[in-house]
Amino acid sequence: MRASKFIRNDTFHGFGRADNIGRTAGRGQDDGAAGVCDGGRGDRGAVPNAAQEPTLAPEVFSRRVERAQAELNSRKLDCLIATPSTNYEYFTGYNPGRSERLIAVVLPAIGKPVVVCPAFEVERIKQHSALTDARGWEEQENPYKLVRSVVRELKPHGNGVIALEPTTSYGVYVALADQLSGWKFVDGAPVTERLRIVKAPEELALIRRAIEITEAAIAATFAQLAAQVTERDVAQLLSREMQQRGAPGGGLVQFGPSSALPHGGPAGPKLERETVVLIDAGCRVAGYDSDITRTTWFGDSPSAEFRKVFNLVHDAQTAAMQLGRPLYTQCQEMDRAARTVIRDGGYGPCFTHRLGHGLGMDGHEPPYLVEGNETRLEPGMVFTIEPGIYQLGKFGVRIEDDCLMTDTGVEVLSHRVAKL
Incomplete structure (x- = not known):
């Protein structure tokens, strides 16, 4: 479907920007799950x-x-x-x-x-x-x-x-070992991860630009939604909006029950009024990625259950953002903070993935905000905070924002959405 066929004729809830919660606790945004461009694969392959x-x-x-x-x-x-x-x-x-x-x-x-x-x-x-x-x-x-x-x-x-x-093929390793008999080969991941996990100023500038483009593209896409479009239609529109702003990108678009599948594909029903719409999107600027998820309500008035779930996810994200302290807070502690809020709200089993992941040249890279990861967050680390609640057969809500650990705490690089 051509973008010109998308007509703005409905009200959206859960997408407006919120006030800042503080420079160190963020400019706010929603956290979301994985689903950006390369899927976190180590080798993204060649581009033009x-x-x-x-x-x-x-x-x-x-x-x-x-x-x-x-x-x-x-x-x-x-x-x-x-x-x-x-x-x-x-x-x-x-x-x-x-x-x-x-x-x-x-x-x-x-x-x-x-x-x-x-x-x-x-x-x-x-x-x-x-x-x-x-x-x-x-x-x-x-x-x-x-x-x-x-x-x-x-x-x-x-x-x-x-x-x-670390992503070198086994065949290459065997051939190298054959020619370099007597040499010892070790995993290079500790070297490359240490080099890339803390971003330099020039890297942060590219990530910030990618975030700006992604936020603008998501907003433009939401503004053009109309009843009876398909998830694939909207995904194509989202990609075009990014291309028009100078960056390749795209993402997941999910309506209603499809949004309860964190990595669901564009195969759901056509959009109806009074329905949840989830967009998990990112683009690439000069080799650096963004990853933002926004969940909104397409229709006149969000249901009471949607409001409750949305606000609980928002509170969980806030709890993690406010916890972060440089060189002190462990990745797993961030995950625990958000998970505790959702569990205490009665939806613990519905938060089915880790809290977040690192972001840079790969859409998914260290550090990973997950139970068991004792890595302490350092100034210069960039990561997503993306709690979610997924109710199979009904709907899902995920709020994902891109964050930077600074000398004083978590800075949210994207703009947080307001509670409902």
């Missing part, structure tokens, strides 16, 4: 070259390499090897995508990083990447021998320890 060209200054990537080398040295690791993935992109500013042809960056604890790639890809890699030392292998050659040669340049004598980027 124009969108992948580095938009951050070259010195940003130089600093990232320096920090990675310091982390490698502190862990007594000789190098990190990453194939195309979010982590590869973090160091190079470009994700060429994975295929049967090996592309890998070898980032040493001492020395300059080297990209190993097919010979015919060398110029493309140099053109789009922040790293300029790209070495090519010919089609008839074993590419892993070139990786071995690069590693041996960095450590000519003896064997060492290699941190392998």
Whole structure:
């Protein structure tokens, strides 16, 4: 359905902006579940070259390499090897995508990083990447021998320890281990997670912009809802609204009983009046994501049950936001705070997912706000707070906002909605 066919002729409840609850407790917004673009997969795959060209200054990537080398040295690791993935992109500013042809960056604890790639890809890699030392292998050659040669340049004598980027395929690992016999391979996740979990100012600026676009697109989409549209119609409209604002994106759109499925797809009934509408959306700006969920009532007057559930979810989100203290509050404590409010309100079993997740180059990344995670929130960490109540066969309510831990507490980067 074309966007021009969406006509605003109804009243929405549960979408208006609320007053701030304080700079450290947030500019407020709803928290929601997962469902953004890449699904939290470690490797988002390639996107068009124009969108992948580095938009951050070259010195940003130089600093990232320096920090990675310091982390490698502190862990007594000789190098990190990453194939195309979010982590590869973090160091190079470009994700060429994975295929049967090996592309890998070898980032040493001492020395300059080297990209190993097919010979015919060398110029493309140099053109789009922040790293300029790209070495090519010919089609008839074993590419892993070139990786071995690069590693041996960095450590000519003896064997060492290699941190392998965590989404690297098993086949790549086996081939590397065959060429680097005697070398020890370890999980590179502790290295890459430590580097990415605290956002730099330039990263925060991109996340803030993605949030602005997402909020505007959601508002524009709600304003064009009309009876008898489908979830798919609205999802397409949402995506167009983001594209018109300069960012690729989209999200989940769920009506009525469909909203009780946290990750339900666009296959529900057509929109009727006096119905719950849930939109979980995000976009990407220069490689950085947003993730916001808004739940509203399409019709004249929200039901008493919807008001009760909506306000309880809002209270749960507020409790978590107000609890957060830098270098003190554990991720699991945030989850407990929100879950306690919902449990005490009589809906404990209906809160079926974790409270939130980290946000950055991946839609889902550390830190995860979930029971059992004792990680303490640090200044610079960005995460969602998204409690929800889901009643199968009836409706669900989720409020998701993107938050930043500061030196004084939680700052809500998006705009919170008001209670009903």
